[in-house]
Amino acid sequence: MPTPYDEMWEKLNLDLEAHEGLLTVLGKFYGDIYLSQEGRLQGTEYLDFVLSEVHGLRIKELQDAKAAGRKVIGAFCVFVPEELVLAADAVCVGLCAGAEVGSEAAEQVLPRNTCALIKSFVGFKLARLCPFIESCDLVVGETTCDGKKKAYEIFADYAPVYVMEIPQMKNACDRDLWKAEMLRFKAKIEEVTGQAITAVKLKEAIKLVNARRRMLRRLNRLRAAVPVPISGRDVLLVNQISFYDDPVRFTKKIDELCDELEAKVISGQGVAPLDAPRLMLSGCPMAVPNWKVPYIIESSGAVVVGEESCIGARNTRDLVDEGAETLDAMLDALVDRYMKIDCACFTPNAERLDHIVAMARDLQVAGVIHYGLSFCQPYAIESFKVGKALEAAKIPMLAIETDYSMEDVGQLKTRVEAFLEMVR
């Protein structure tokens, strides 16, 4: 079917036929998992619209921004300091990597036992399916897990890649390294955009990104009410969209959604029955359109009330101090904020265990589902310690390991249902 965007996609060198297939599958998937929900908020129309235009209007906006001289910077990890990108008047997009479509292409250059997320972003590029990647003037990678680190070397043959070095520990010398990396990144962004990052602009950017984080925190507070006023799937989607929609528009729209939610909370309306078990997800990030596990959980009668993950609380927990006035002080504030990220790539990573237990208690969950992607060593190995910490706190946990394919849905459903029978 011809669309108004065909010409744009063609210019971006997408494989039009395969891309159409992808959009069809995505649309169907979205219909089954999202549109089929009952009692959704009005404000979710924004989500539906953004998702339906994910490769359309949003890409058009990126092209318009590029035509006006702005640059587009893509990132795969919440370590990449978006504030610096925005301060250089560039557009920052979180690249997704939550679909299986390109994995066959990816396996031509990557081992089969690579995590689905890595296969997905490499596959999207090789199969020419992602208009975001094709719009990027720079794709920023990072040295987090070994899989990503090495995959960027291959990815660099196909896209303009720049890699930030992320420390592995949190000692003073690691902070020094991270500060140096922050400065190196600032210089790189200035070079790519031709714009100097000034204190005035950086301050503005810090406020802008903080405002979005605050809004997501507001959403997270409201969604935790009893009865639960919004499905976990919808909140996950909001978090996913936060990575690629325009931050000003996003924050405004989610503000409206939160107002509506607040009214629902006050009047005690819920989307799930009062006795539906409240669960928390913890583990690997779930990128668009990876909705498999939340859907399995919520179609089994439970409701997700929190995500301890990068596409979730980890990305919004900490704000950047807004009190700094000089450029250098602001950079320090950025360094400090980003050093707090408790990704499993760090060692030791005790903060994460504390955060998980505290979050589970705050949210009064009946249990935690630890979600790991197959072949993701950092999270798989850490799940043992997560299990121990939760056991000590008397909070049941179910660890599941899966990928983007659908063949294990039956087995996962059995596990999740059995877990629910156990915690009810």
Add this chain to the structure above:
Amino acid sequence: MNNNLVAGLDVGSRSIELVVLEGGQLVDWARLPTTFDPLAQCQRLLKNLKARKLVATGYGRKLMQEKVTDREVITVTEIQAYALGAGQVCPEARTVLDIGGQDTKVIALDAEGRVTKFEMNDRCAAGTGKFLEFMAAALQIPLEEFGAFARQGDRRIQISSMCTVFAESEATSLMARGESAANIALGLHLAMVQRTAAMIRRVGGRVPLLFAGGVAHNPCVRALLEESLGHGLFVPPEPDLVGAWGAALYGRKKC
């Protein structure tokens, strides 16, 4: 239809079991192989069934809920069903091991028989009944005799791969080197038991341990497991019925 009867149906990948209870007492049971048409097989089992209430468990439980319309059908997972069934056949059990056709599960129970923790194999067939089935076929031994055959082995060889495909090629190369079929069979059983024992330890491995599911019939798995765990196992007279029985008990609770 009889309101006093509750039926439990365990729709597994290899066989389907039906248990009928009246006032908590077992009054009837039946079994059929699953075949490629589980729905038709279930319908055969249900044809003359008078129970108004049916509880389905096993991987085909959702299918039953969708397709059976002449009576009330509810579902329960295999984990819960085996836990409840264990409470009936061995109320003291603190651990339940079920090795079925397509999955292996270990369930830890508290003193009241409630599930506190469980483990299930992931999507691969390693360590399940399917593994034994596949290997028995490769060695051309009828599945029912495979355990007894393996017990004739006189040398313990290490089969390092638990992947069904690789284990088969390992077995083939052992045969080519002149290793006896009984020793290879024994090695395959050992590999499976080692994996199962590790799973049991992961959930705590408290005793008594109830061994249920079709593979509990296999004398070699039983003996090696006792040896590896260092304690005895409780195997009920009809180990494959525990799931269906538990499902029926679940139906009684929910009445």
